[in-house]
Every structure is written in C-alpha cells, then in structure tokens.
Amino acid sequence: MRLRARPLMAAATALVAILLARRAAAVIAIDLTANANLGFGQIVATTTAGTVTVPPQGGRTSSGGVVLGNGFAASAAAFAVHGQPNTAYSITLPSSCVLSGGGSSMTADSFLSNPPGGQNLVGAAGTASFTAGATLHVGANQRSAAYSGTYAITVSYD
Amino acid sequence: MKNLAITAALAASLGLLSAGVANASGTAGSYAGAEIVSALSISNNVGLEFGQIVPTIVIGTVTVSTAGVRSSAGGVTLGNGMVPAASSFAVTGAPSNTYAITLPTSITLAAAAGAPMVVDTFVSLPAVTGALDVTGAQTLLVGATLHVGVSQAANPYSGTFNVTVAYN
Numbered sequence: 559m560r561l562r563a564r565p566l567m568a569a570a571t572a573l574v575a576i577l578l579a580r581r582a583a584a585v586i587a588i589d590l591t592a593n594a595n596l597g598f599g600q601i602v603a604t605t606t607a608g609t610v611t612v613p614p615q616g617g618r619t620s621s622g623g624v625v626l627g628n629g630f631a632a633s634a635a636a637f638a639v640h641g642q643p644n645t646a647y648s649i650t651l652p653s654s655c656v657l658s659g660g661g662s663s664m665t666a667d668s669f670l671s672n673p674p675g676g677q678n679l680v681g682a683a684g685t686a687s688f689t690a691g692a693t694l695h696v697g698a699n700q701r702s703a704a705y706s707g708t709y710a711i712t713v714s715y716d
Numbered sequence: 717m718k719n720l721a722i723t724a725a726l727a728a729s730l731g732l733l734s735a736g737v738a739n740a741s742g743t744a745g746s747y748a749g750a751e752i753v754s755a756l757s758i759s760n761n762v763g764l765e766f767g768q769i770v771p772t773i774v775i776g777t778v779t780v781s782t783a784g785v786r787s788s789a790g791g792v793t794l795g796n797g798m799v800p801a802a803s804s805f806a807v808t809g810a811p812s813n814t815y816a817i818t819l820p821t822s823i824t825l826a827a828a829a830g831a832p833m834v835v836d837t838f839v840s841l842p843a844v845t846g847a848l849d850v851t852g853a854q855t856l857l858v859g860a861t862l863h864v865g866v867s868q869a870a871n872p873y874s875g876t877f878n879v880t881v882a883y884n
Contacts, residue, residue, distance in 0.1 A: 587740075587742065588740060588741060588742045589742040590742040590743060590744035591744055592744045592745065592746035592747075595746060595747040595748065595749060596746065596747070596748040596749070597748075597749050597750070598748070598749065598750035599750065599751070600751045600753050600810050600813065601750060601751065601752050601753065602752075602753055602754070602755050602756070602809075602810065602883065603752050603755075604755065610750070625755070625883055626883065627751070627753050627809075627810040627813050627883055628813050628814055628883060628884070629751075629753070629810050629811055629812035629813045629848075630751075630812070635746050635748075637744060637746070639742075641742075655748055657748055657749070657750055659752075664750065666748055690746075692748070694750055696752065700752045701752060702752050702753055702754050703751075703752055704749070704750075704751045705749065705750045705751065705752065706747060706748065706749045706750075707747075707748050707749075708745050708746065708747055708748070709745070709746060709748060710743050710744070710745050710746075711743065711744055711746065712741055712742070712743040713741060713742050713743075714740050714741030714742075715740040715741070
C-alpha cells in the first residue's frame, strides 16, 4: 500500500507544478481598448423598414426600404488587445445594442468581428487588434435624429 | 505530513488559478452611432423663361444659361417685352450630402395654334452632381435651348419638364 501511494503523490505534485507553470504563463491581464466607433453613417428612412449593415471589413450595404446618405463615412469599430504574448484569446460580441435619438430608438444586432470570435492569438509583441461591425434595423418612417448607443465587447484567454 | 504538504500546494495553486481567472478577460465599451436624415426633395421656384422671340423665315435657337442670360443663333430676333429667366429649384435633404441630377433630354412647348417647339440641351448649375450645404439645402438652376421654326406662329408656348435628384 505504501509503495503504491508514493507514485500517486508524486503525480499529484507534478500536476500542481504543471498548473502553476500554466498559470504563470498567463499572469499578464488581457486588456481591450476601443479605438474607433461603429458608425452607420447617414441613412434616409422611407415608408418601408430596412437594414444598414457595416461589415467588420468596413463599407456599408442596405436592404429593404432605406436609402444610404453620404454626408459622412460609415465605419467599422476597431479594438486593440493587450495581453500575454503568444496566447490564444476569444472575442465575445454583444447580441444586440439599442441606439437612441430624438425620442426614438433602433436596434443593432448581428455583430461580427474580423477575425471571428474564437481562436485568436495575442501576437509576440503582446498586442492584437480586430474590427467589428453590425446590422442596424431602421423602422418605417424612422424619425430623423442623431442616434447613439453603447455596447460591450469582451476578450478572454482561451 | 506529505499529504498535508500536497494539500497546501494544491490550495496555493487554486489561489493562483483564481487570480489568473480574474485577469483572463477584458471588456471595452464602444459607441455606435447613426443619423437618420430627411429624404431628398426638390421644388420649383422659378420657371424657365425664354422671353419674347420674333421668328423669321430662317430657323434659329434661343438659349437661356443657368445665369438667366439669353442668347440667340440663326434667324431669330430677341424681343424684350418679357424678362428671360433660368429655372430655379430648391433642393433639400440630408446635410452635407451629394446627389445626382438628372435633366430631361428634350421637351416640347405647345401653343393653342402653331407647331410645337422643341427645347433641349438642358444644363444645370451645379451640373451632374449637387452638394447640399450644412443645413441640407441647395439652389439648383437650369437653362436650356429653344428651337424656333421658320415663321413660327405668334403665340404663347408652354410646356413642362422634370428634374430628378437622387442620393448617389
């Protein structure tokens, strides 16, 4: 019995050592900074509802009864990640976000990131970046106003 | 004794693990914005006026520029009983937006009696693409060329034309 117990204890000690080593490798906190806002630009509402999509790669498309204005450019959101070099991380996007203005509101959803959410890598320099976009739902005769809202994106070590 | 030591080591590692988890994610709030703007509209404030024209036995043309300045070519003589004018439109829409202008190719002016006259070579100021100011407004001026026939019947002639604007 005593002879068999010793290897087990040794294995447990080794496991603790491995766990300590793994955690020691990830003690630099991962940090996310927003560098550019998500902008859907100017939109002309009509009597028919529609959507405006800003993909994470930038640009803008519409569907349904909306017309795209061009007074200022649409833009994808941009984020900077700082963390442990050469460490995998994942991006968690919001499911939706409400934009309010002039007593009315619109919903943005279908958030996407580039690169996509999972299995990304903090670079050797301890930094990484990604962009994000979403789809805005514009109602029929959506009230003319400047709309804004906030959303949260989370990054975490895999 | 050894079991106790291992338990202590495990407890220490769990402490480190929980500290590691606390540092393992970061969240950033970001701003999303959009501006809903009014649709583009155009309304006519001043009609296109070629003024009084005296026909002759030779065909000719009368051109009104976007500045409202009139000139003639060929066998027409300009009368001066009426003031010629470029057509003026008020365009309103989204501030600072550009828009495309579409002019007619040609129209006809008809009278109670006599052959109709053709108006073509429409020009606008701004041309092709307009730009709304920061208040979302711009004045669009339109001129054209009227073709007057040989011994064109004396009459008031009139017609209508459409100018289309669209966000581009």
